[in-house]
Amino acid sequence: MNEITLLTEADDRARRYTESIPGRRVFPDAAALQALAAFNEPLPTRGYAAQDVLRLLDDTGSPATVVSNGPRYFGFVVGAALPAAAAAERLMLAWDQCASSFDNSPVAATLERVAAGWVLEALDLPRESAVGFGTSATACTLSCLAAARRVLLARQGWDFDNDGLAGSPEVKVVVSELAHITVKKALRLLGFGMSKIIVAPVNHHAQVDPERLPPLDDMTILCLQAGEVNTGEFDRFDTLIPRAKAAGAWVHVDAAFGMWARASSHAELTQGIEAADSWTTDAHKWLNTPYDCAMAICRDSEALAAAMNSDAVYLSGARDAQKNLTLEFSRRARGIPVWAALRTLGREGVASLVDQHCALARRIAEGLQQAGFEILNRVVLNQVLVRARTDAHTVAIREAVQASGEAWFGPTIWQGRPAFRISVSSWRTTEQDADALVQLLIETAKRG
Incomplete structure (x- = not known):
């Protein structure tokens, strides 16, 4: 396989991955994580074909990615690559x-x-x-x-x-x-x-x-x-x-x-x-x-x-x-x-991106507060610091949401007690995604 053909295949695989982002699990499931064992091989004496290397990378690696480039990732302020930047x-x-x-x-x-x-x-x-x-x-x-x-x-x-x-x-x-x-x-x-x-x-x-x-x-x-x-x-x-x-x-x-x-x-x-x-x-x-x-x-x-x-x-x-x-x-x-x-956002686009995320953070905070969650910060920006009715419940809710694959956010300790932190920073995240997160947390809390 020549260089151009290989790069074309890589572009095709990358395009298919990008197209799949809205429907992917936010965090990989157990099967995808177990499949990573395929990478644990000795250094080959004779190298594999580049196409085989690319195939393994995509077929085994792509399912084990964290979809931080998607609309339902709230774990850290890591953003999501804008199309023009990517x-x-x-x-x-x-x-x-x-x-x-x-x-x-x-x-x-x-x-x-x-x-x-x-x-x-x-x-x-x-x-x-x-x-x-x-x-x-x-x-x-x-x-x-x-x-x-x-x-x-x-x-x-x-x-x-x-x-x-x-x-x-x-x-x-x-x-x-x-x-x-x-x-x-x-x-x-x-x-x-x-x-x-x-x-x-x-x-x-x-x-x-x-x-x-x-x-x-x-x-x-x-x-x-x-x-x-x-x-x-x-x-x-x-x-x-x-x-x-x-x-x-x-x-x-x-x-x-x-x-x-x-x-x-x-x-x-x-x-x-x-x-x-x-x-x-x-x-x-x-x-x-x-x-x-x-x-x-x-x-x-x-x-x-x-x-x-x-x-x-x-x-x-x-x-x-x-x-x-x-x-x-x-x-x-x-x-x-x-x-x-x-160049693609311009001054107005940058302002709109930041303002949108701050508004979504407030929307999430208001929805959770109305549902009985404790909001621990003033939500002046894009961060929402949350605690449930007990420390154990807080941890259980976070772990259940992470395991669901429907959204992801991480743990933190605030003033000596467990909490979780919701960060809004992806250009893909909409009001529908914010509302879906609130609903997911409410339903998870009821089950716990």
Whole structure:
């Protein structure tokens, strides 16, 4: 089988899978999971035909997928690939570009530069900021925090690049009591030490409490968040950031999904966020691009470019070359699906997408509350935090819904007790899907 025939078959199989999304189980059944044992084979001495490899991948792999690209997946804010973004990704794979710099791929460098500008415009962030398209919020947070530490040390006359950390002035980090695990992971990888991280207490809405904010100074990195993972709440940027800036601290905002509220009618939630020094956000969440695509955004473009620089004698690049803004040297052009999504949605489409999901979250919350469920958050965004009449009932309902294959959402612990979290982030999800989820939960609760 020649290359074109093989790619055509792959396209056909992918098309059939996409067409089947509305009717598929959201989580695979036991038979599909057991069938995965077919992949547990020794490395072949002589390879199989490419067509056989593709057939096994589809026939055995496709039934075992989680249909997070469908309308009834409410597990995490993972979005669902918009048709234009998915199509752009397919063409990008055919191009097979190493998107390190203009010399590697003029088209990738051009499109990612345009996409970066559009992102700043859509989110109304300082237009001079650098935008690095990385793999995840974890990787992009690591990049931003590395740049922050480097800048704070330089202000003290310390050359981090040459002298490292041994003997350097201490850089303190203050994080929310409810900081996301990706922020903690990035800090741990950077060597800050979990026992030395200073925790800022939160109020009953899961926001950092301004009245109990730990002392800040010009050797402090303050990490805030837009869209707490359970409640969807936003820290009070308009209060906290001016205090941090007055002390000379660097402010980083973890805004993996919440940043996109800024492009919608819910922009007031982000008031003051533009005054921070760096931000991270994902496109594969609320912008609904394919995985994996996130953004490291830094007001001081030189700071990010200097921290991430990877110029070599055999390949140098412009300051804003993506290899000089991200962790990756050899990389795919993650900004191309972002460009495609923004070009097809436009400013109005982005706002409509976010507003639709927020409205559906409120619709779900209202339906569940009327049915006797306890809604634990204010539902300011796209997150609904739910508890049934007892902890055991809460767990049983969640497990029964997951096993049904009709919908999927995951567990969480809120204030020491079990709950479950419903996240709305797929462009495919409609009012009918939201109402079906409410009805499913009501019926499941009655059986339990």
